[in-house]
Amino acid sequence: MSIISAKKIKYAYPRKDDEGNETEPFVALDGVSLEANEGEFITILGHNGSGKSTFAKHLNALLVPDEGSVFIDGMDTSEDDYTLKIRETAGMVFQNPDNQMVSSVVDEEVGFGPENIGVPTEEIWKRVESALNAVGMYAYKESNPGRLSGGQKQRVAIASVLAMNPKCIVLDEPTAMLDPGGRKDVLDVLHDLNKRNGVTVILITHNMEEVTASDRVFVMDKGRVVMNGTPEEIFSRVEEMKSLRLDVPKVTILAHELKKSGLPLKDGILTSEELVREIMSLRI
Amino acid sequence: MFRDITLGQYYPEQSIIHRLDPRVKLLGTLVYIITLFIGKSFFVYIPAAVFLVMIIALSRVPVSYVMRGVKPIIPLIIISAAFNIILTPGNDIVSFGIIHITSEGIYMAIFMAVRLFFLITGSSILTLTTTPTALTDGLEKGLRFLIIFKVPVHEIAMMMSIALRFIPILIEETDKIRKAQMARGADFESGNIMKRAKAMIPLLVPLFVSAFRRASDLAMAMEARCYHGSQGRTRMKPLVYKRLDFIAYGIIGAYLATVIIMRACGL
Numbered sequence: 001m002s003i004i005s006a007k008k009i010k011y012a013y014p015r016k017d018d019e020g021n022e023t024e025p026f027v028a029l030d031g032v033s034l035e036a037n038e039g040e041f042i043t044i045l046g047h048n049g050s051g052k053s054t055f056a057k058h059l060n061a062l063l064v065p066d067e068g069s070v071f072i073d074g075m076d077t078s079e080d081d082y083t084l085k086i087r088e089t090a091g092m093v094f095q096n097p098d099n100q101m102v103s104s105v106v107d108e109e110v111g112f113g114p115e116n117i118g119v120p121t122e123e124i125w126k127r128v129e130s131a132l133n134a135v136g137m138y139a140y141k142e143s144n145p146g147r148l149s150g151g152q153k154q155r156v157a158i159a160s161v162l163a164m165n166p167k168c169i170v171l172d173e174p175t176a177m178l179d180p181g182g183r184k185d186v187l188d189v190l191h192d193l194n195k196r197n198g199v200t201v202i203l204i205t206h207n208m209e210e211v212t213a214s215d216r217v218f219v220m221d222k223g224r225v226v227m228n229g230t231p232e233e234i235f236s237r238v239e240e241m242k243s244l245r246l247d248v249p250k251v252t253i254l255a256h257e258l259k260k261s262g263l264p265l266k267d268g269i270l271t272s273e274e275l276v277r278e279i280m281s282l283r284i
Numbered sequence: 285m286f287r288d289i290t291l292g293q294y295y296p297e298q299s300i301i302h303r304l305d306p307r308v309k310l311l312g313t314l315v316y317i318i319t320l321f322i323g324k325s326f327f328v329y330i331p332a333a334v335f336l337v338m339i340i341a342l343s344r345v346p347v348s349y350v351m352r353g354v355k356p357i358i359p360l361i362i363i364s365a366a367f368n369i370i371l372t373p374g375n376d377i378v379s380f381g382i383i384h385i386t387s388e389g390i391y392m393a394i395f396m397a398v399r400l401f402f403l404i405t406g407s408s409i410l411t412l413t414t415t416p417t418a419l420t421d422g423l424e425k426g427l428r429f430l431i432i433f434k435v436p437v438h439e440i441a442m443m444m445s446i447a448l449r450f451i452p453i454l455i456e457e458t459d460k461i462r463k464a465q466m467a468r469g470a471d472f473e474s475g476n477i478m479k480r481a482k483a484m485i486p487l488l489v490p491l492f493v494s495a496f497r498r499a500s501d502l503a504m505a506m507e508a509r510c511y512h513g514s515q516g517r518t519r520m521k522p523l524v525y526k527r528l529d530f531i532a533y534g535i536i537g538a539y540l541a542t543v544i545i546m547r548a549c550g551l
Contacts, residue, residue: 060508084510092508099498100505104294104449108417111520116510124520142296146452160509 003168003200004036004059004090009068011054028054030223031068036216038167039198041191043211045234046220047245052204055220056172059202060092073167088117091161093171097153098146106148106156107132107141113164124163131162134197135189151182155189162193168200169193175207183210208247211235212270219244236267251275293353293452295412301343302413305529306422312536313410319543320399320406331542332402336409343413353408354401361397368393411448418521420445424514425523438514446502454495461490 009032012025028051036042046052057063058070061077073089075082091113094100103109107128114124132138135155145153154174161169171190175183187210193199203210211217217234219227221244227234235241238256241248248256255269255278263282269275301309320332340350374388411419420441427437462472465486472483 087510099501113509118516
């Protein structure tokens, strides 16, 4: 069964001019459809202003579509009665780690979500412990989140969502403010959760390197999904990606150029190992 | 300059004071402040000093760290002392024109300065040894009775704890903006007070804008984590009085009694 089912959703932000009169609303989503099955690792790619963050907020019932519908685990996001249940099912991690932390102690921070949904005290402690262990931050449970590095903060933010036992985690550019080391830690945690605990991950990003290991990729532009498929399928369309002002991993470009100049390589090579293997197997 | 502010900061440590119920600490602080204002002479500071030294020692917060919280208040203490010296009537010691320095004035100035010092140190111990969340919980539970008067106790407590959480972040941000403006030639150091106050505008405007942006981000993040007020909320660290808390109440009571008796005896 699909855990996320978005059907032709449209959403526009109302706009006002300097005098406060309503003007033409800004259309952020223009008929986006997306289905995700349980246990999938999905990346949504797009440059700034493509509507990807707006879409993410629809998955958590922070925004409700003007047209179309979003179902999370069978629950309609436009029904107020489901709002809390939906937010419990689909947790959300935001870009700025400082702005999403409520507490000054890591374990209290992770306990905030379970407290809100009325989990009994002993159960909260168990959840906090297992969530912090899952992201490898248990040793810091009594630290002040302000003193942690960006990557550590973001892992705490992931733990805070995990403590609510979600089936799905939506991450809105979680690595945009991190250094390469922190970025790698966060991605490793996400892949680990996805493989070991079967949590569905929706990762929103504009960093190509984060896309390669995902099951499926959706590319957004101007409020629409313009491409979707496996990373191999997406990156084999190098020219199209370039026209959308999106980067392609360097290895893929190299493979693409080699192919253009005559080497019979396959499309959508994503890692250097793969490229080496392909070249070695060529008989020239 | 901004990084020295320890007001409202938590100092992580495993001490008896840290483990006390926040309600005990809140009441203790309140009692302590009241006793400072009961006394009419320096004698009242003896039990207050004993009480304070005992608490700081038990809390294991380094004295230097506590004193850092007092530093920003020093100008305030000096100003109040100056006014006390000048404005208290009594026997002149020295006088220049309309300014009369009296012995009563000097006495009052020292008396008030000591009082302010005790006040700030004592109340900073509360925040140094209590996490904002515990403080919020304590306030919320201790002031629960105000709900009959339709006071939104939970919401106020929540706002307070978030404000405390964001103090260091905003301080860091102020420092950053300051440096950015200085890099573009802003001058915060020279000129008279008016000029310096004016120089603060390019510092405060971006700070406010960013504070609002953070507030809206945080509100969304809280909503995303199912925050919906106090309704149906459980506690990770529920407040339950333990033996230690009753002993502490006893000590606070004994301290208050001592001060009241001293006052009754005219000290």
